Amino acid sequence: MKELIEDIEHYLRFYQRSYSAQLRLNGVLREIVWPEEGQKITKNTGVPVVKSFNKILPQRSAELESYYQEIKNCTKCALHTGRKNFVFGYGNPNADLLFVGEAPGREEDEQGMPFVGPAGRLLDRMLSAIGLKREDVYIANILKCRPPNNRDPLPDEVAQCEPYLQRQIELIQPKIIVALGRIAGQSLLKTSDSLSKLRQSVQMYQNIPLLITYHPAALLRNPRWKEQSWQDLKKLKNMLKSV
Numbered sequence: 001m002k003e004l005i006e007d008i009e010h011y012l013r014f015y016q017r018s019y020s021a022q023l024r025l026n027g028v029l030r031e032i033v034w035p036e037e038g039q040k041i042t043k044n045t046g047v048p049v050v051k052s053f054n055k056i057l058p059q060r061s062a063e064l065e066s067y068y069q070e071i072k073n074c075t076k077c078a079l080h081t082g083r084k085n086f087v088f089g090y091g092n093p094n095a096d097l098l099f100v101g102e103a104p105g106r107e108e109d110e111q112g113m114p115f116v117g118p119a120g121r122l123l124d125r126m127l128s129a130i131g132l133k134r135e136d137v138y139i140a141n142i143l144k145c146r147p148p149n150n151r152d153p154l155p156d157e158v159a160q161c162e163p164y165l166q167r168q169i170e171l172i173q174p175k176i177i178v179a180l181g182r183i184a185g186q187s188l189l190k191t192s193d194s195l196s197k198l199r200q201s202v203q204m205y206q207n208i209p210l211l212i213t214y215h216p217a218a219l220l221r222n223p224r225w226k227e228q229s230w231q232d233l234k235k236l237k238n239m240l241k242s243v
């Protein structure tokens with residue numbers, strides 16, 4: 001039993017370090033909560049995953065969970081045939097800030113979580129730079145299933161899947177939406193404008209201010225864009241002050 005507890009502890013610490021302090025167990029989003037500093041993890045104290053967001057956050061969390069259950073087996077488009085996991089979304093169901101990417105990549109498909117792996121860790125650092133943690137925001141994609149070889153979403157796939165995101169937005173009621181990357185911005189706004197043009201002004205999506213910035217994976221590939229990304233983050237920080 002002691003070895004099993006140690007293995008679980010190591011796994012959770014690794015998971016939290018690599019991804020986040022939240023994970024989904026039996027369909028319920030939970031937060032990893034550790035015993036007090038210095039308190040030894042034992043059979044009794046050492047069940048670190050104890051907080052259910054359904055308990056600590058009101059109504060909308062349960063509604064999101066129920067919506068997840070409703071759509072998680074979707075077969076509306078061909079992408080369902082290749083998915084390992086349906087990637088619903090992740091984070092604080094009462095968040096003021098919603099990040100939207102285009103679609104799950106390989107690691108997201110493996111984990112069933114959006115923005116994991118190196119791009120997710122960079123997103124965490126971007127959040128930290130403006131005083132936020134992943135637990136403060138909600139993160140989702142336009143498509144819930146991974147396109148083969150990470151190709152761009154097809155218009156038909158976006159048309160089939162976008163209503164799921166729109167319903168998530170109705171349930172979360174964010175004050176600001178941030179589209180991560182050109183494809184996410186173009187797909188939401190139904191435009192072919194370049195990212196540099198999309199970044200120039202705050203748009204609206206479902207009557208909510210929409211900011212469009214670089215995808216963290218693009219920043220990893222092209223670090224010279226980080227300065228412009230920082231400008232976008234500062235704009236976001238200012239916008240958050242007024243919501």
Ligand code: SF4
Binds near residue numbers: 075080144161
């Ligand atoms: S991408 Fe969206 S519409 Fe297509 S199967 Fe997945 S959940 Fe359904």
